[in-house]
Amino acid sequence: MPNDDERTGAPEGERLEDDARAEQADADEQERLIQRRRFLQASVGVTVALTVTGLSALTVTGSLKPIAKITPQQEPPASGDLLVHAEDQTKVVQVSDVQKDTKQILCYPKNPKTGVVKSGTDNNLVLLSRFDASQLGPDTAPHAAEGVVGYSAVCTHLCCTVSDWDSKNGWFLCPCHHSQFNPREDGKVMAGPAPRPLPLLPLAYSNGQLTVAGGFLTSIGCS
């Protein structure tokens, strides 16, 4: 009977089996260690590869956004700057150039020392308008000079130039989405989608010359 045969050879067989089991366990342990080592190596490799690729990709993506450089032409208006007509930048704005209660004029600041006209960015566009001093609100009057008030020309809605004039109400009118601003009351929004008033530019009048008395009172630009 095959069963008897097996039983007679049992002790020897068991010993062999034990050996084999132990060997197998050793091999398993070895295999496990090798696998773990391989996994660790692979992890390190993948991490290094991902980091290098990721950093490179980030660097390239980051470089897609150009670095903003501020040239002298783009510097914001500062105290003492003259104002020149945007259409003819050789002409310095005089108080008499600004008509009362009529369409605003567009101008850029000019550094009187270097002679640089700061027309390098639309953010420096200034609106000038003139009213009787009695018409100006209490917050606007201190920043006006001889009735001339200055505002940023950049619409606070979507950065169009507020270059139109609503003659019915005497308000600044943005041609893009018809926001309206009151130049007598710190550029307050009177109608349309603009979220903020136009930033005021303080002006001064000394020795017969209209000058800038300081930077824009609030931050320029939209949103």
Add this chain to the structure above:
Amino acid sequence: MGKWLDERLALSRLYKKFFRKMFPVHHSFFLGEITLFSFVILVLTGIFLSINFEPSIRLVQVGAKKLPAAYASVQFIDSLPFGQVIRSMHHWAASVFIAAAFLHMIRILLTGAYKKPREVNWIIGLLLLSFAVVAAFTGYSLPFDAFSATATKVGYEIAASIPVIGTWLAQLFFGGTFPTEHSIPRLTAIHMIWLPLIIGMLIGAHVLIMFLQKHTQPKYAEKIAPGKILGVPFWPQQALIMGVLFAVLVAILALVAGLFNANPIEHFGPPGPSTPNVKPDWYFLWLFGFLKMIPSAWKFTVFGVFVGPEFIGVLIPTLLILFGFVFPLLQPSKRKLRYVELPSQHPVRTATVIAVLSFFIAATLAAYKNGLGLSTGVLWLIVLGGPLVVGFLSYAVLRAIYPAPEPAQAPPEADASPGD
């Protein structure tokens, strides 16, 4: 020659597989083809424009004036024989592309062709329409006259108004705070290389899927030959019709371009300090209307992030478009749609489509806010209330004209019932 090529390229198998595809005969099925043909015309005219265009805003001396190079090169294009006509054709073909794609989409909506198994092609179609609009917008910026610079500036600021990532994203797309010296080269690459490539590939996928899934069959096919595919084969019948349609489209576009000169750059001149009074093209007017309607008070700050009215102005349309992408997936169905559904037998859906259309028209109306002299409140009433009224009215009219449900689906007892 034919045999030689066939032995090598197995053309006869291609012929059997694709050239015998059946095209259903119905005029509304040509809208997609018109879209495809206007894309072909856009590419052909675009090749001519691209090889003459100079993507730069550096000032160049032209006669006594200093002009941006892009502007000057568009002047040069206009001076070439037929240059102005080809540039106008490019402009009008873009309008036809968007209009035909939109009407094609309405046709798909009204006939239920977006349903299983064609949801994927619906999504590809909406992607195509979205990319087409972006392509149209980037194309606008290129001549760099006062008009295009203003329009692009507004586009930049809208993108920048997205909370948190907006500025970064907009500066990436527009090459810094528009306009910088990087802006026009970048927009040129997007407009002339990447968008046409993406649109071309999506059109390929769209058409291939349509070939594999087959057109929805017109309703009459169900009565004439149920279970069979009716139509004319691609080759030669449909190809002939397509050829004629293409020629007619080219002729009409050439005529319109000759009569109506698109975007005459000298009219606005190069960008200057003041903003010209601009309106976007008709397909942006509804967005433009929204921007005008949002009152300035609609702004708030969440976790230190400012959300202004200009973002809310684009958020509403964006949500609408996103809903368009997913809505076929919200109607799971076991069966595959084989025959078109008649708009008259789906009054709820038809009325909804009409309501959405009237919403677009009402929002477009808002773009003329100042000319119309309407207050913001009245406009909101028209834009929100109008489509509701139109929708319910269309439903009532449809129900009045087509009172009975489809007889084939009605149970036999219903035929005998007196109320039917």
